Amino acid sequence: MNTLAEENYLKSIxxxxxxxESVSTNQLATLLNTKASSVTDMLKKLAxxxxxxxxxxxxVRLTLSGEKIALNIIRKHRLWEYFLVEKLNFKWDQVHEMxxxxxxxxxxxxINRLDKFMGYPKFDxxxxxxPDINGQINHHNLKLVSAIEVNDSGTISGVKxxxxxxxxxxxxxxxxxGKIISVIEIIPFDQSMILQTENxxxxxxxxxxxxxxxxx
Amino acid sequence: MNTLAEENYLKSIxxxxxxxESVSTNQLATLLNTKASSVTDMLKKLAxxxxxxxxxxxxVRLTLSGEKIALNIIRKHRLWEYFLVEKLNFKWDQVHEMxxxxxxxxxxxxINRLDKFMGYPKFDxxxxxxPDINGQINHHNLKLVSAIEVNDSGTISGVKxxxxxxxxxxxxxxxxxGKIISVIEIIPFDQSMILQTENxxxxxxxxxxxxxxxxx
DNA sequence: TAAAAAATTTAGATAAGTCTAAAAAATATA
DNA sequence: TATATTTTTTAGACTTATCTAAATTTTTTA
Ligand SMILES: [Mn+2]
Ligand SMILES: [Mn+2]
Ligand SMILES: [Mn+2]
Ligand SMILES: [Mn+2]
Numbered sequence: 001m002n003t004l005a006e007e008n009y010l011k012s013i014x015x016x017x018x019x020x021e022s023v024s025t026n027q028l029a030t031l032l033n034t035k036a037s038s039v040t041d042m043l044k045k046l047a048x049x050x051x052x053x054x055x056x057x058x059x060v061r062l063t064l065s066g067e068k069i070a071l072n073i074i075r076k077h078r079l080w081e082y083f084l085v086e087k088l089n090f091k092w093d094q095v096h097e098m099x100x101x102x103x104x105x106x107x108x109x110x111i112n113r114l115d116k117f118m119g120y121p122k123f124d125x126x127x128x129x130x131p132d133i134n135g136q137i138n139h140h141n142l143k144l145v146s147a148i149e150v151n152d153s154g155t156i157s158g159v160k161x162x163x164x165x166x167x168x169x170x171x172x173x174x175x176x177x178g179k180i181i182s183v184i185e186i187i188p189f190d191q192s193m194i195l196q197t198e199n200x201x202x203x204x205x206x207x208x209x210x211x212x213x214x215x216x
Numbered sequence: 217m218n219t220l221a222e223e224n225y226l227k228s229i230x231x232x233x234x235x236x237e238s239v240s241t242n243q244l245a246t247l248l249n250t251k252a253s254s255v256t257d258m259l260k261k262l263a264x265x266x267x268x269x270x271x272x273x274x275x276v277r278l279t280l281s282g283e284k285i286a287l288n289i290i291r292k293h294r295l296w297e298y299f300l301v302e303k304l305n306f307k308w309d310q311v312h313e314m315x316x317x318x319x320x321x322x323x324x325x326x327i328n329r330l331d332k333f334m335g336y337p338k339f340d341x342x343x344x345x346x347p348d349i350n351g352q353i354n355h356h357n358l359k360l361v362s363a364i365e366v367n368d369s370g371t372i373s374g375v376k377x378x379x380x381x382x383x384x385x386x387x388x389x390x391x392x393x394g395k396i397i398s399v400i401e402i403i404p405f406d407q408s409m410i411l412q413t414e415n416x417x418x419x420x421x422x423x424x425x426x427x428x429x430x431x432x
Numbered sequence: 433t434a435a436a437a438a439a440t441t442t443a444g445a446t447a448a449g450t451c452t453a454a455a456a457a458a459t460a461t462a
Numbered sequence: 463t464a465t466a467t468t469t470t471t472t473a474g475a476c477t478t479a480t481c482t483a484a485a486t487t488t489t490t491t492a
Contacts, residue, residue, distance in 0.1 A: 240469080240470090241470055241471085242468095242469065242470080252469075252471080253470085253471070253472080253473095256470065256471055256472085257469090258469095268488060271469060272470075272471070273469080273471080293487075
């Protein structure tokens with residue numbers, strides 16, 4: 001199988017990938033908190049294993065088999081996060097680091113039984129979709145709160161930033177997954193927003209609005 | 217903290233330790249499926265970290281802090297095995313390899329919550345006692361089935377061998393943890409034994425009797 | 433479009449954990 | 463108790479994943 005380091009690279013390439021551009025060495029170095037030269041070494045290894053398409057200086061894309069592995073790791077990560085929150089009563093800001101370790105437990109039989117045990121959840125505690133056993137993801141159409149307008153309302157459904165600091169702040173403002181909000185006012189000076197939540201008015205900065213996802 | 221390899225060495229030293237003798241390099245090499253020279257290297261490292269007392273050529277013993285770490289890993293191993301059997305419905309012969317990986321998940325908060333979630337079980341699926349949060353073990357007094365006599369009876373409470381082959385055999389003979397048996401006859405020629413189980417008579421070899429533990 | 437800047441790769445080192453082969457120490461045996 | 467055998471350690475090498483510094487390629491900018 002693949003080493004822990006290889007799995008982390010594949011997952012990071014997946015997260016950085018989009019339809020247009022390929023993923024650069026520096027993007028990976030930043031995300032993985034390592035040096036560009038280390039990334040280059042690993043890219044050669046992953047290319048040898050046919051998990052990525054890599055042309056020196058041209059960045060990298062996952063092959064189909066690389067993407068399959070990445071999706072399986074993300075599936076494991078999100079199912080373990082769900083387990084930690086729903087079964088062991090952790091808060092949503094406490095589970096990411098643990099899941100970073102647990103996602104590398106190799107048994108697929110284990111993860112499939114865990115999935116069943118929890119009733120096949122579709123989203124993790126941060127609103128991210130959980131890939132099913134075949135790697136299928138249930139995308140839903142989310143917008144950044146910063147991109148909606150006064151009087152628009154909807155359900156908070158995801159976060160772009162997963163840092164404990166941010167998640168704890170949202171918790172305090174009752175801006176958590178599933179909560180319904182509407183936009184009362186947008187301050188032109190700094191693009192900060194005044195929101196109506198289920199129980200109070202909340203004033204959020206544009207940075208916060210830029211990292212919060214909503215289903216209209 | 218400690219690496220995965222260090223944790224596995226500490227656990228193995230613990231399992232091989234007894235009151236009298238210290239653990240030898242070769243014993244460790246055999247159990248860990250590695251070479252004696254590799255063991256020597258690691259023993260130096262663990263001694264530098266004050267986790268073992270090591271004198272070249274004289275074998276090794278855990279220090280108090282080494283033992284604490286070993287017991288914590290064993291606690292994790294056995295709690296995860298319990299989880300896999302009781303919550304995810306694995307059989308007792310399927311869980312050891314998975315637990316070998318899961319015992320290295322670092323969070324103690326996680327394992328303590330898992331313990332609570334499962335109702336603080338005292339024994340793992342193989343009858344082995346689960347150390348509590350302070351490393352205390354609930355020893356109970358078990359005898360090898362090979363050491364008891366005709367007409368003795370008791371409850372099957374543990375196994376010395378954990379191989380899937382052996383466990384599957386026991387399952388087939390309904391010689392599983394908690395079952396009550398009594399000795400009908402011991403064949404002098406080969407020390408094999410005829411046992412009365414709850415629903416049938418079973419004839420077991422002396423090898424089997426030597427790996428099965430009973431509470432009288 | 434040539435020079436400067438930025439991004440990426442190569443070269444050479446290092447640390448952890450393993451190995452084989454050889455040397456040294458401990459133990460068994462005659 | 464000397465010699466043979468077994469056990470253990472040492473020496474030197476290899477692999478994985480990382481690093482720094484230097485070289486190379488690409489991109490930007492004047
Ligand atoms: Mn996460
Ligand atoms: Mn998540
Ligand atoms: Mn086990
Ligand atoms: Mn067990």
